[in-house]
Amino acid sequence: MNHFDRRQFMQLAGIGGVVFASGLGGVASAAIAATGSADEDFYFVQLSDAHWGFEGAPNPDARGTLPKAVAVVNALAQAPDFVIFTGDLTHTTDDPNERRKRMGEVRDIVAGLKVRTVRFIPGEHDASLDNGKAFQEFFGATHYSFDHKGVHFIALDNVSDPGAKLGDAQLAWLGDDLKKQPDARRIVVFAHRPLFDLYPQWDWATRDGARAVELLMPHADVTVFYGHIHQENHHLTGHIAHHSARSLIYPLPAPGSQPRRAPLPWDPAQPYKGLGVREVQAPQPPARCAITEWPLRKA
Secondary structure (H helix, E strand, O other), X not given: OOOEOHHHHHHHHOOOOEEEEOOOXXXXXXXXXXXXXXXXXXEEEEEOOOOEOOOOOOOOOOOOHHHXXXXXXXXXXXXXXXXXXXOOOEOOOOOHHHHHHHHHHHHHHHOOXXXXXXXXXXXXXXXXXXXXXXXXXXHOOOOEEEEEOOEEEEEOOOOOOOOOOOOHHHHHHHHHHHHOOOOOOEEEEEOOOOOOOOEHHHOEOOOOHHHHHHHHOOOOOEEEEEOOOOOOOEEEEOOEEEEEOOEOOOOOOOOOOOOOOOOOOOOOOOOOOOEEEEEEEOOOOOOOOEEEEEEOOOO
């Protein structure tokens, strides 16, 4: 794939690209995102829910979509500052050897990204059967924080506990981490599950997520980006904006729109409908972000 700028990419993306002017504030999702410090803008890429190892009718190109996403990122005219995968890198398996095989394959594929830094957090498919042990062997810590160009980033793990909780120890760590941040610091949080009760009947919630939101609430500029639900969703808890990411494997139905949570059927006429990445341009606060959806396309 040849290198091209964002305008050229939008032309190649074709029908299905959506420009969304966010009224929720914040920065990014499943996705390509931009943000900045007072004197320097930057952007990063978020990808979610690759489910490597999945096989089935909802995506007959299941081994093709992750490499296509890597190619999309590499084709950007300017490399992102970093890439983060927000969980479900692999599809669940009871076989610990197969689990590690899939993680090794994902690691090798994403090694082709032409970026300096790639970060990861687990999804329940990666971590709930062994409390994140295999994930840590391949990708490192399941929760952590870091600073980049004036923004404080926090990566949370709400999946390694099979009860879909952050847990007391991680919440205590989060509280201590937030106490060190100046009131004016922009904070960006990554998680796999939503931290609010989007639709608990479908496991679209974190059982103690409200405690994390409570810890974040005193900070004026907080945005949360997550995966898990395989579709866009935009939500506010107070002033905190939550943006979900499209997946790289198959879309799921809107919350409660059908009796059971099942992948939407593959449409041969629109083979990658509902899959994709997103660019978010974030001017300096208090300006709002402009979000542009990029559908995944056949190479």
